[in-house]
Amino acid sequence: MMQKQSRPIYLDNQATTPTDPRVVDAMLPYFSEKFGNPHSGSHAFGWEAADAVENARARIAALIGAAPEEILFTSGATESNNIAIKGLARGSRNGRKHIVTCVTEHLCVLNSALDLEDEGFDVTYLHVDGDGLIDLDELRAAVTDKTLLVSIMAVQNEVGVIQPLAEIGAICRTAGAAFHSDAAQGAGKIVLDVKAMNIDLLSVTGHKLYGPMGVGALYVRGDANLRIESLFSGGGQEKGIRPGTVPAPLAVGFGEACALAAVEMNEEAVRLMNLRDKLLDRLRGDLDGVRLNGSAECRIPGNLNISIEGTRADKLMAALPDLALSSGSACSSAHSESSHVLRGLGLTDDQAESSLRIGLGRFTTEEEIDYAAGRLIEEITVLRQGSVSASEPVRAAG
Secondary structure, three states, X not given: OOOOOOOOEEOEOOOOOOOOHHHHHHHHHHHOOOXXXXXXXXXXXXXXXXXXXXHHHHHHHHHHOOOHHHEEXXXXXXXXXXXXXXXXXXXXXXXXXXXXXXXXXXXXXXXXXXXHHHOOXXXXXXXXXXXXXXXXXXXXXXXXXXXXXXXXXXEOOXXXXXXXXXXXXXXXXXXXXEEEEEOOOOEOOEOOOOOOOOOOEEEEEOOOOOOOOOOEEEEEOOOOXXXXXXXXXXXXOHHHOOOOOOOHHHHHHHHHHHHHHHHHHHHHHHHHHHHHHHXXXXXXXXXXXXXXXXXXXXXXXXXXXXXXXXXXXXXXXXXXXXXXXXXXXOOHHHOOOOOHHHHXXXXXXXXXXXXXXXXOOOOOOHHHHHHHHHHHHHHHHHHHHHHHHHHOOOXXXX
């Protein structure tokens, strides 16, 4: 039996990432020395904070190929998604009342679509294949001259699958429909170019790329003439679309995280891919019945979603307090039903309930992967043996 860790090894980087110490260092002065409200325009403290916010805005824009004035600060990707979908639907005056999205979207997107159905919009929900990818021909058939918006996420948060954004954008542009993408899991991990990909609205968040929690951004294409209705009233900040004080320390941290990702993303991707493949090879080498969920090629380097035959994820995680793992997204894990994403890929309930999401990140080491592989193999073997014993018939005493 392996010696257990005193503190769990963190392998849930799709739920959130630890804030990079360099990001923390950049933020700290704006909590104490440079604490001004960035909307206070009458003195140096406000000017200083405002300059820092605008610098952060430019750094976020640079990561996705946008202009600084096209970036609006929000509290995170969930709010950005709500503003993009509901705000555009309620604010548009072009008569289009049709929305296209996908069954494997984040729940905040799916629930926004359901809300709009109650308001009289028609919604088409695209399916995905066994790899988790949409069918572009199905998308082409779904988009009509009545389609206002297509919302397809860049990277699926449970299985890490990357959708063909440029191809989707081209279809939307031809049809005159706006294209929104939830890129919370993609920003800082894959190359995003909103202009080249014909993306009109893009949601990002700080805590998925080693920045702080509580801050995100919505990109709104400046030349698309999109009319977005604010979801709530306020003082007119962020062009009136997202009123409220922009938290300067969080904005600074988000900007720093984006700047670091822009420089380190490619090298980091190679390292994470090697660690991920090492872990998968080790598990498959020692265990039968390990299934990779989602495309092996079209996925971010740090994601590994696997179904393990003969186990249940909840029992396995309970047996592994020394590994911080998840069985799905942080939101769906709060519900007892199996993942809507994995069921969308065609998995049975048993397969979905035997699935683990392993999220590797910037601070994951090779030693941690070696330890995690050993512990997973150890506990899966024990659980399978227990399952076999429990299923054997009880013999009467002779």
